[in-house]
Amino acid sequence: MELANRTTVQEFILLGFGVEQQRRYLLLLLFTVLYMLALAENITIIMLVLVDTHLARLPMYILLSNFSWLEVCYVTATVPRMLFDLAFPLGAISFQACFLQFYIFFSLGYTECFFLSAMALDRYLAICHPLRYPQIMSKNTCYALVTVSWVCGFLGCMIPVTLISKLNFCGPNIIDHFVCDPGPLLSLACPPLDNATYIWQLSMNVLVIVGNLVFVLLSYGVVIFTLTKSSNPGSRKKAFSTISFHLVVVTLFYGPVVGMYVAPNGESNPQVAKLVTTFYTAITPFLNPLIYCLRNDQVRKAVWRLLWKRRNG
Known part of the structure; x- marks a missing residue:
């Protein structure tokens, strides 16, 4: 990302949450704990899939372990x-x-959109085409989906970030946020604001965020329709339980993201923007491992297998 030579701003000041000292220390303690727990939970899932031979063969857990690395x-x-x-x-x-933070932050967000689509595709194939599922969702297919998700996520964000970086920033340099988010950055650009930059950013957001959301909703919609016609109550109940957890994760991610980056004036209120950004950057990476694995029988069995091996080995 080549930055424009004409810019006069050499650094920005992040205002953060703008709270008094006592509350600031409480937030520091809270987010430190959440961060450490999120790292511990997601790394545990990665290690569990790596060491357990049963989980390592299942496409859903190959995708889930890579999704956990994305969350880290x-x-x-x-x-x-x-x-x-x-x-x-x-x-x-x-x-x-x-x-650089803006680029990495947004690229990882785009990548998560593609990962959620890959996981929705996996559930669609497993439930709607169970006989062909082992052949279609092989290990090579899983790793191909993972690679495509990462590549598309980081390539998709490159043009908007490059265009915004070439704007003229001549002051002020105070960002009313705790991250370098596009809304506050665009508000600091010296007029006239390049319409092409805004159109590119909005177009990529709509293409990546809305496009993947539509794919996810259609996939789970077909899955739910298929399950309603299933004649096996036991397998139907188990599948509905798995899908419900997936839909919770989709809602937790897409709800705030669509409200922030697709809806008109989504970032117009700085305090609301900080609250929403806090939710999907700090809280959802902590919640997602719990949602995916807390009531998952296969994960619990893998934990017991690992503990049994360590005890007897």
Whole structure:
């Protein structure tokens, strides 16, 4: 991302949450705990899939382990800087570091959209085409889906971030947020604002976010319709339980993201924007492993197998 030479702003000031000292320390403690728990939960899932031969063969858990790695990257792209600003308020971030965080943060968000689509495709094939599922969703197919998700996520964000980085920022340099988000950054650009930049950003958001959301909803819609016609109550109940957890994760991610980056004036209120961003950057990476695995029999059995091996080995 080549930055424009004409810019006069060399660094930005992140205002953070703008709370008094006592509340700031409470937030620092809260988000430190959430961050450590999110890392522990997601790394546990990754290690469990790696060491358990049964889970390592199942496509859903191959995707889930890679999704957990994505969550580790996602929470690490934003929360450590948030913790730093809570400990040392009004900290400066360089122009280059700000746009690097913006690029990584948004690319990981785009990648999560593609991952949720891949996981929806996996459930669609497993439930709607069970006989062909083992041949279609092989290990190679899973790793291909993972690779495509990462590549599309990071390529899709490159053009909007590059265009925004080439705008002229001549002051002020105060960002009323705890991350380098496009809304506050665009508000600091010196007029006239390049319409092409805004159109590119909105177009990519609609294409990636809305496009993947539609695919996910259609996939689960067909799955639910198929399950309603199933003649096996036991398997239908188990499948509905799995799908319901997947839909909770989809709702937790897409609800805030669509409201922020697709809906008109989604970032117009700084306090609401901070609250929503906090939810999907710090809280959902903590909740997702619990939602996917807390009531999952296969994960619980894998944990018991691992404990039994360690006890007897």
